[in-house]
Every structure is written in structure tokens, then in C-alpha cells.
Amino acid sequence: MEDKEYLKDTETENSGSELTQETENQKAQGTEEKKEDEYDRFCFLCHRPESQTGKLITLAQGMAICPDCMQRTMDTIQNGNIDFSKLQGVNMINFSDLQNMFPRQQQVKKKKPKEEKKAEPVFDIRKIPAPHKIKGQLDEYVIGQDYAKKVISVAVYNHYKRVATGTQDDIEIEKSNILMIGPTGSGKTYLVKTLARLLDVPLAIADATSLTEAGYIGDDIESVISKLLASADNDVEKAERGIVFIDEIDKIAKKKDTHHRDVSGESVQQGLLKLLEGAEVEVPVGASSKNAMVPLTTVNTRNILFICGGAFPELENVIKERLNQKSSMGFQADLKDKYDNEPNLLAKVTLEDLRSFGMIPEFLGRLPVICTLDRLTKDMLVRILKEPKNAILKQYQKLLALDEVQLEFDDGALEAIAEKALERDTGARALRAIIEEFMLDIMYEIPKDDNIGRVTITREYIEHTGGPLIAMRGVLKLEEQTAPVQN
Numbered sequence: 166m167e168d169k170e171y172l173k174d175t176e177t178e179n180s181g182s183e184l185t186q187e188t189e190n191q192k193a194q195g196t197e198e199k200k201e202d203e204y205d206r207f208c209f210l211c212h213r214p215e216s217q218t219g220k221l222i223t224l225a226q227g228m229a230i231c232p233d234c235m236q237r238t239m240d241t242i243q244n245g246n247i248d249f250s251k252l253q254g255v256n257m258i259n260f261s262d263l264q265n266m267f268p269r270q271q272q273v274k275k276k277k278p279k280e281e282k283k284a285e286p287v288f289d290i291r292k293i294p295a296p297h298k299i300k301g302q303l304d305e306y307v308i309g310q311d312y313a314k315k316v317i318s319v320a321v322y323n324h325y326k327r328v329a330t331g332t333q334d335d336i337e338i339e340k341s342n343i344l345m346i347g348p349t350g351s352g353k354t355y356l357v358k359t360l361a362r363l364l365d366v367p368l369a370i371a372d373a374t375s376l377t378e379a380g381y382i383g384d385d386i387e388s389v390i391s392k393l394l395a396s397a398d399n400d401v402e403k404a405e406r407g408i409v410f411i412d413e414i415d416k417i418a419k420k421k422d423t424h425h426r427d428v429s430g431e432s433v434q435q436g437l438l439k440l441l442e443g444a445e446v447e448v449p450v451g452a453s454s455k456n457a458m459v460p461l462t463t464v465n466t467r468n469i470l471f472i473c474g475g476a477f478p479e480l481e482n483v484i485k486e487r488l489n490q491k492s493s494m495g496f497q498a499d500l501k502d503k504y505d506n507e508p509n510l511l512a513k514v515t516l517e518d519l520r521s522f523g524m525i526p527e528f529l530g531r532l533p534v535i536c537t538l539d540r541l542t543k544d545m546l547v548r549i550l551k552e553p554k555n556a557i558l559k560q561y562q563k564l565l566a567l568d569e570v571q572l573e574f575d576d577g578a579l580e581a582i583a584e585k586a587l588e589r590d591t592g593a594r595a596l597r598a599i600i601e602e603f604m605l606d607i608m609y610e611i612p613k614d615d616n617i618g619r620v621t622i623t624r625e626y627i628e629h630t631g632g633p634l635i636a637m638r639g640v641l642k643l644e645e646q647t648a649p650v651q652n
Contacts, residue, residue, distance in 0.1 A: 207460035210234040214462065293325040299363070306359045306555065307352055308548045309539060316343060316536040317360065317472070321408070324470045325366075328406040340467075342441055342531060344414070345474035346511055347538025350592015353474040357410040367407030369393035373475075374416045378432040386436040390448045390464050399450060401464055408470045411437075415475030418523030434528040441531040443467030473532060481510045483518045511537045541592050546583035549593055550574075557597055561604060570611055570620060571641075577624030585627070603627060 205214045206221055208231040215221050218231035230238075299318040307314065320343055327338045345353050354370070361368040369392040377383030389409055397404035419431040440446065447461045514537060516529055541549070551558050551574075558574060565572045586595035603626065611617055618638035625631025 205462075208234055212460045214460065293322065293329065294364075296322045299360075302363045303356065303359060306553050307356055308552060309541070309545045310347075310352055310356065313345065313347070313352075313356065313536045313538050316534060317356065320470065320472075320534065321360065321364065321366075324408070328468055340443075340470055341534050342471040343473070343534045343536065344529075344532040345472065345536055345538065346477055346480070346514060347474075348511070348540050348592060349476045349478075350594040351538040351541060352593065353476075353538060354410075354412055355593075357472060357474070360408075367393055367397035367404055368410065369396050369407065370410045370412060373411050373413045373433070373473075374429075376417065376429065376433045376436075378428040378436065381428045383429065386433065386440065387446050387448050389437075389440065390446055390466065390469075391450070393469070394448055394450065394462070394464060401462060404469075405465050406468050408472065410472045410474065412474050413476075414473040415477040415480075415522070419525065421523065430523070431525060434525050438527055438531060440466050440469075441471050441528075443469075471532075477511070477522060480514065480518060480522050483521045484510055484513055487515075487518060487521075488513070509537070509539050512539075543580070543583045543587060546586050546593070546596065547579045550579055550582060550596060557600055561600065564608070565611065565620070568611060570617055573619065573621045575621060575623055578622045578627050581624045581627035599627075607633065 205216060206229055207214055208218055208221060209228055210230055211218075211234055213231060215229075215231075218233060221229035221231055222235055223229045296315070296318040299321060300314045303314045303318070320341060323338075324340065327340060330338070345356075347353050357368070357370065361370070369389070371389040371392055375384045376386055376388070379385055389411060390404070393407050393409055394401065394404045397407060417430055417433040419434070420427050443466050445463050445465050448464050449459050450462055451459050514535070516526075519529055520526060550556060558572075562572045582596065582599050585599050586593075589595040589598070603622075607620060607622075611620065616637050616639075617635055618641040619636040621634035621636075623631060623634060626633045
């Protein structure tokens with residue numbers, strides 16, 4: 166009797182464990198199905214989503230074909246003149262082997278119904294950071310350029326409000342795209358990259374030099390939106406409220422006196438018109454070209470804020486020509502060399518100057534906000550060296566601190582570095598090049614001697630007329646011991 170009862174108990178325990186395993190498997194399958202339902206499937210042949218083609222026909226794991234492509238394939242086989250009986254050594258297609266020939270496709274989340282969009286707002290207006298808070302965060306990383314930081318802070322703040330409110334009433338808020346003009350090394354790209362780290366909004370940084378007209382070698386114009394979609398984790402709704410920064414926009418200016426087709430100049434400006442104003446664009450997912458075997462999805466650019474930046478190197482000469490036209494003969498006439506030493510001549514730019522440079526009027530009309538960045542001065546370069554959170558000097562001090570060595574710079578050294586940077590005329594980019602040059606020997610020699618405790622960079626060392634001041638660790642300990650006695 167006891168044996169029978171024991172067998173019954175074990176059977177019930179086994180059956181109970183089997184039931185729990187079945188329920189766990191069902192739950193796991195349910196969660197996988199829910200995850201799959203969030204993403205849209207695409208046809209392997211035409212790359213259209215299931216929402217447009219209808220129910221897809223699954224041939225193998227991860228491989229599906231839409232009814233239209235399947236019907237065309239069957240019609241081709243039936244109406245063709247191929248006699249399959251004469252083909253020797255041809256076996257039936259194994260779809261499990263065929264799926265390995267296709268690249269791994271990117272998944273795109275399905276768009277939510279419009280009822281859900283109205284019920285759940287995308288943003289909470291109270292959580293939108295005010296312009297002065299955005300500028301305050303930018304001040305911790307970017308030195309100077311107060312006007313440009315104000316313009317970007319207000320534009321991003323209004324962009325947040327525009328997306329949050331949507332169309333709550335009859336008044337529809339239009340977006341204000343920005344054109345940033347500044348000399349090389351003044352901080353255009355760095356300003357937007359810093360903004361990307363500070364804000365919780367999808368941001369893509371694209372380069373206009375790689376864009377060409379459709380059909381030519383290079384990136385399509387829609388690849389700008391494709392990068393934004395990738396930064397939003399292929400979430401179309403999230404990407405449709407993002408920010409796009411197009412760098413080197415001056416490189417797509419209209420070429421002058423050319424007899425060849427301008428595939429990377431005026432034609433790219435014309436192709437960007439629909440993106441800047443707002444249109445529904447078919448974008449390749451996970452690739453920069455529509456010709457790749459990747460799915461396509463539709464993105465509406467009406468709520469995407471575009472920021473375009475460029476150095477416009479010859480624009481200063483165009484501005485001088487316009488200003489010098491006012492000069493005349495006489496005692497009170499302006500001299501033609503009056504504006505040669507003007508430090509911030511780009512601040513006097515007008516739409517007429519940009520048209521003369523090679524930008525078409527339709528393109529400039531879609532960039533209503535134009536802000537200029539100042540050329541960096543000696544004092545600004547000294548502040549860039551030491552004040553930002555991730556300043557160049559702080560980076561090297563941290564590197565040497567790992568070797569338990571203090572790195573210091575006197576004021577004369579900082580001024581010498583700034584003077585050399587001004588001579589190179591490449592802005593803040595010259596600072597790192599100069600520091601890399603004279604820090605090479607120090608970074609090489611210090612690990613040799615464990616007794617070195619502090620290195621002080623002097624102006625003489627920067628100008629190659631002397632060497633750095635080196636203090637041993639014993640001297641530092643004596644200084645620490647005498648310091649409290651003096652106090």
C-alpha cells in the first residue's frame with residue numbers, strides 16, 4: 166500500500182512539473198509572439214512592409230514573400246518556355262539553405278493607430294527643458310558662441326513644444342530650420358554633438374560631401390533620414406520627432422563655370438528641398454542606398470528639425486565685394502581695405518551673399534534662421550584649454566594621474582599654445598595638434614622613472630627654448646609636510 170501511495174505521489178509531482186514547464190513554454194512563446202507583433206515584416210523580393218502588401222506567405226524561418234511577388238513567380242513559371250524535365254542535376258530548392266544567402270534584415274517597429282497617438286501624448290510639456298537650462302548645459306562644454314547657443318536652445322525648445330502640442334487647435338506651428346555659418350574650428354559640429362549628449366531626442370549627424378544625385382555613386386539624399394532612423398532604434402515614430410544636423414553644407418554650393426553635370430552641387434540642394442519642408446520619404450532601413458537588399462519604410466519629415474552647418478571659406482570675399490561697392494572717391498569715402506582685418510566679417514552676411522556663393526534661393530527659403538559663429542580669439546583659446554568639463558588639459562592630467570604624476574601648466578604656456586594655434590588658423594582643432602606635439606616626449610620619458618611626481622609645462626618648453634620643470638616625489642612630500650606648518 167505504501168508503495169502504491171508513493172508511486173501516486175511521484176506521478177502527481179511529475180505531472181505537476183510537466184504542467185509548469187508547459188505553462189512556462191507557453192508564456193515564453195507568448196512573449197516572443199508579442200515582441201514579433203511589435204515589428205513589421207517585409208517581403209524578401211520587393212522589400213515592402215506587410216501593412217502595404219497584405220498577409221505574407223512564410224516559406225521558411227525568417228523568409229516571407231508577399232502575394233503579389235508569389236503570383237508573379239508562379240505566372241513566370243507557367244508561362245515560360247523552360248522544360249524542367251530536360252534540366253539534369255537540378256534539385257528542388259531548399260528554402261532553409263536559401264535564407265542563409267540573404268543578409269540579416271533590420272526590424273522596424275509598426276506604427277501605432279491614430280487613436281493611441283491621441284490618447285497617449287508623446288511628450289510631457291512640463292518636462293521640456295527651458296532654453297536657459299539648455300544653454301547653461303552647453304556653457305559647461307562650449308566656450309563663447311553665446312548667440313549660436315541661444316539660437317539652438319530656443320530652436321530645440323520650440324521643437325519640443327511643437328511635437329508635444331501637435332495640432333491641438335487651428336493654429337499649426339511651423340518649424341524653423343537653422344543655418345549655422347562659422348569659420349573652421351569654431352565649434353559648429355562640437356556644439357551639435359554636445360547637444361546630442363544632453364538631450365533625450367534622436368539626433369543624426371550627416372555629411373553633405375557624400376551626397377549625390379540619385380543614380381550616381383555616393384549616398385542618396387534619403388540616407389540622411391536613414392541615419393536618423395538608425396539612431397532611433399528603427400522606431401519610425403521616434404525618428405519623426407528627431408533632429409538632423411547636416412555638416413559641410415557649403416560643399417554642395419552651385420559650381421561656377423562648369424560644363425559637366427553637377428551631381429553633388431545644385432542637384433543635391435534641390436533634392437533636400439522636400440526633406441527640409443516636410444514630406445513622406447521612403448527610406449532604406451540599415452543601409453544608405455535603396456538598391457541594397459534591405460526593407461523600405463516611410464518616414465514623414467514634417468516634424469524633423471534640420472540644422473545645417475558649414476564654414477563657407479570664400480564667403481568673406483563675397484561680403485567684402487558687396488561692402489566695397491559702397492566705397493567712392495573723395496575725402497569721406499570708405500577705403501577698399503577697410504574690411505580686410507575685420508575679425509567677424511561673417512556676422513554681416515545676407516541672403517544676397519549666400520546666393521552669390523552658390524546656394525539656390527529655394528534652399529535658403531527653407532532655412533529661415535541664420536546664425537553665425539565668431540572666430541576664436543586668443544583669450545577664447547586659453548579658456549577652451551582649461552575651462553570645459555572635458556578640456557584637453559584635463560584629459561592629459563587624467564592620463565598622467567594614472568601614473569601618479571601631477572601635470573601642471575603655467576599661464577605663459579597656455580598663452581604660447583593659443584598664439585601658435587592662431588598662426589595655424591584652423592581654430593580649436595589646432596590646440597590638440599600642438600599639445601600632441603610637445604607632450605610626446607613627456608609621455609614617453611615619464612614611465613621610465615618612478616621617482617617623478619610632478620611636471621610643469623612652461624612657455625620656454627613650448628617655444629623650444631627650455632625644458633619642463635620636473636619635481637621628484639620626495640620634494641612633493643616635503644611640500645605637503647611644510648604646508649600645514651606654514652598655515
